[in-house]
Amino acid sequence: MGAHRPKISVVIPVFNVEGYLEKCLSSLVAQTYSHMEVILVDDASTDGGGRICDAWAARDGRFQVIHLPENRGVSNARNEGVRRALGEYIAFADSDDYVERYFLEALYDALVENRGDISICGNEGLRLRAGPAQVLSPEEAARCMARRALFLWTAWGKLFPTELAKQIPFDRQALCCEDLLFFYQVLKRVRRIAYVPGPLYHYVYREGSIINHGVTAKRCTVLPVLDRICGDAAGFPEVKTCFHQIALDTAARLAMQAMENGADGSVRDYLKYFRSTARHHFGWRALTLCPDQKSAAAQLALCAGIPAFGALAAVYRLMKPTRQKEMG
Numbered sequence: 001m002g003a004h005r006p007k008i009s010v011v012i013p014v015f016n017v018e019g020y021l022e023k024c025l026s027s028l029v030a031q032t033y034s035h036m037e038v039i040l041v042d043d044a045s046t047d048g049g050g051r052i053c054d055a056w057a058a059r060d061g062r063f064q065v066i067h068l069p070e071n072r073g074v075s076n077a078r079n080e081g082v083r084r085a086l087g088e089y090i091a092f093a094d095s096d097d098y099v100e101r102y103f104l105e106a107l108y109d110a111l112v113e114n115r116g117d118i119s120i121c122g123n124e125g126l127r128l129r130a131g132p133a134q135v136l137s138p139e140e141a142a143r144c145m146a147r148r149a150l151f152l153w154t155a156w157g158k159l160f161p162t163e164l165a166k167q168i169p170f171d172r173q174a175l176c177c178e179d180l181l182f183f184y185q186v187l188k189r190v191r192r193i194a195y196v197p198g199p200l201y202h203y204v205y206r207e208g209s210i211i212n213h214g215v216t217a218k219r220c221t222v223l224p225v226l227d228r229i230c231g232d233a234a235g236f237p238e239v240k241t242c243f244h245q246i247a248l249d250t251a252a253r254l255a256m257q258a259m260e261n262g263a264d265g266s267v268r269d270y271l272k273y274f275r276s277t278a279r280h281h282f283g284w285r286a287l288t289l290c291p292d293q294k295s296a297a298a299q300l301a302l303c304a305g306i307p308a309f310g311a312l313a314a315v316y317r318l319m320k321p322t323r324q325k326e327m328g
Helices: 018-029 049-059 074-084 103-113 138-146 162-167 178-187 219-235 237-261 267-281 293-304 306-319
Strands: 008-014 036-042 063-067 089-092 118-124 134-136 158-161 193-202
Touching (some): 008 018, 008 103, 018 049, 049 063, 063 074, 089 103, 089 162, 103 158, 103 193, 138 178, 138 237, 178 219, 178 237, 219 267, 237 267, 237 293, 237 306
Parallel strands (some): 008 036, 008 089, 036 063
Antiparallel strands (some): 118 158, 134 193
């Protein structure tokens, strides 16, 4: 890869993922796009993750490590990495995931060839429906997320101009799905989004991660984020409708997980909160964007009330007793 191509900065927050980190970093050092820097932000890990980061930085001059004095969360860690980034473009990865060797090259080529403002690749691990390579408008991208097809709102699996990323710091108050608010702000600032269908990013299901755990108050902070987005999107009507659907879908998924796996408090109180959220965001136009009939039924049942939702959840448990968790 010629050095005339622009440098890409890859920002990776690291916190207590010692068992996954080597695979993640090995996948980056194998990139066919070699003109990069990898910024490892050790968020005060208490395992051996910090030492692993230091060892990689000692072996490869493209790797640098920032050791934060205290754990302040992924948003703060990403912001610190973005602040230090020197590349013209920036990509994010989570330290328990890994990427294909063409990850950066494919994202950069797609962005340049399609005159995109950002680019997005397919992923493996979230069971999303794929589609052909294409160029999307912000409205079309929001519709994809609402239908859980092609991609979600994650920061990873995407390539952004560094200048753009520096304008949109991750919100440190959003304790879960902080990517959601970041990507919404991105959509407000771009016109062309290049999509590469290949599963170049591998999301690793990890039992202890926040989105694969039970329902907690921390996980539910995604719902105020969606309220905030929908309130902000008044002049962005197509996108607002899509985010109403995302809120409906998220509330129904959290409600189903609370019934299946319990919660860190009263399940009934959580269900009341999810019912209120669903009713607030409900609209027939939003419902038409629902990813599938089963999700639509769950959203309608939750809006109808807790008894109706409980009955539907019981039917779903009988139909698929070993139902897998999905991203909430």
